[in-house]
Amino acid sequence: MTGDGTAVDVAVVGAGPIGLAIAWRLAARGLRVVVHDPTPGSGASAVAAGMLSPVAEAYFGERQLTGLLLASAARWPAFAAELTEATGVEFGYRTEGTLMVGLTGDDLAEARRLWAYQQGLGLPVTPLLPSGLRDREPALAPRLRGGALAPTDHQVDPRLLVPALRTAAQRAGAVLVPRPVRRLSDLDARVIVVAAGCGAAALTGLPVRPVKGQILRLRAPGGVAPCFRHVVRGYADGEQVYVVPRADGEVVLGATVEERTDTTVTAGAVLRLLRAGVDLLPELAEYDLVEAVAGLRPGTPDNAPVLGPLPGRPDVLAATGHHRHGIVLTPVTADLIADLVLTGVPDPLLAPFRADRFPGTARTIQEDPWS
């Protein structure tokens, strides 16, 4: 029940971007929505870089995930416009595109293998000579051996996005309850949406596990914008790294992918990230290092999210396991989960991401197998 005694249609667990966007969509359609989270936006999104990169992140063996990433990225322009209209706030949505680069000959060979795969899927990847790279971004290291442009891979600032989504959800009528949910049985609602990131495992028994990522935030000295405008992703002496420029001078440099559950920042990870970043963009050495932090992504056995009803619980919808893709997948997740709540009919796009695809997933709520 909400505070005013009316029945709750949907209880959303988790006020990260996924949960808030779902709540926004449902509340805007007239449903009574309550979002439960003691610390909204404090999960993976607080650490995320915010790349909207379905092309650069189209990896071997993940075609179904790539399809969903592309579908969601295609929704981002309209989603961003709607969010701006609903809130009037700026959340760092930028469309300069992404440069993919290789530092050494070995790096370039590795990168070209991936770009050929991406081109084979029909994705927009335009190879560039070193001179073409530097024409677009003069700050790139002169020794880069080559690169490619993914013009449709964009970015948004997750630390601005979450407050914007929260405003949008609340203006549409959703109610935020700043208390944790220990058990789904504590919730009284027609439908429950579990958008709790890593916390989904304990609530649902789904095989969602924390995947540690360490990430740095730098700042251009003197309060100016960074010395580059594109998102830069690269291979640098075997190290994969991305560098994301923000209009306010911030530069996000990330990220490790570690099968660990702690959130300590290690000397070796900071060293590797800084070395690769400075190798690609030497001017970064002069930037202030303002934050080094680790977060936990909600990973699944196949790296793809879990979207839809729990086995045997049609009233409980999972919207979790977004791993490294939570920000780009926010629009499609919100739209399709909202449609599912409203119509009861799953969109065909959701089929590969059913909750019952993992062998051994219990048909009912169980203890967290990862804890």
Add this chain to the structure above:
Amino acid sequence: MTGDGTAVDVAVVGAGPIGLAIAWRLAARGLRVVVHDPTPGSGASAVAAGMLSPVAEAYFGERQLTGLLLASAARWPAFAAELTEATGVEFGYRTEGTLMVGLTGDDLAEARRLWAYQQGLGLPVTPLLPSGLRDREPALAPRLRGGALAPTDHQVDPRLLVPALRTAAQRAGAVLVPRPVRRLSDLDARVIVVAAGCGAAALTGLPVRPVKGQILRLRAPGGVAPCFRHVVRGYADGEQVYVVPRADGEVVLGATVEERTDTTVTAGAVLRLLRAGVDLLPELAEYDLVEAVAGLRPGTPDNAPVLGPLPGRPDVLAATGHHRHGIVLTPVTADLIADLVLTGVPDPLLAPFRADRFPGTARTIQEDPWS
């Protein structure tokens, strides 16, 4: 005047290790001492590594400074024992000695040139083969080309030392006044001691300028002691770095020396420090990075401190400009400045460090020429 209406014998400006040690010595001899500092221990000492390294830091062209460093290091064992007796607290005084190492052939050639100079001064420097290095510290990188032991170069933890000195000074009767001193003319005391670090310039007109240092603090994972016991100083691909192990698992990794007055932490400095540290002690890559910070050392034109009366002001004694050597120089500074206050006769050791040695230093208090 002190709070109880009695006349003040000595007003000390600055409650860093220098000011507090002087206050301790003078109060213990029966003088009425007031120490002025709004934020005790917040200057260079809060960032310092605490090496007591007169041998490893005996550089070309600094023989007079080296003499003072050696004199002070020789006083450290008794000083530490007295401080322990006066306070009962632990301040991380350790006597395992310092290993000096060279990573590459070029690094070793550069290091050997310095070790030969140090040996020429009669200082205890014992060359070691790579095997001998690793016998003493198995965690050192196998690729190190060589090293030397400076067994008399020790360490102390400045963040523990300052509170210990404060306790000792207060127990001896010194009074701390947590207010800033804007002008020396605001002080009412028979003698004024200016131990204000970088702040001495504005108060006295002495050519003391801030010299930026960036430094990292790591921590061994799991709450254990670090994987090495000696202080390690090294040349690593041309980068000079030191690594200081503390009993509680902390490792201090430093430090840059920059002619800058800001205290921002830069990506390039952190990268260089981490790279050199991990090159010398590979296990550090697994350590938590818990702090990256910059401080300002009080430097002088000849890198040596200023110890004694201001020109034309026999009642105002400077004890500042300790640059990179404030911790090791604390005992000799405290003893000799206290003796000067009590006897009016300067110790011959002080002669090279007079305040009037810099051409152009005004004979009276003036505006800060560096601001």
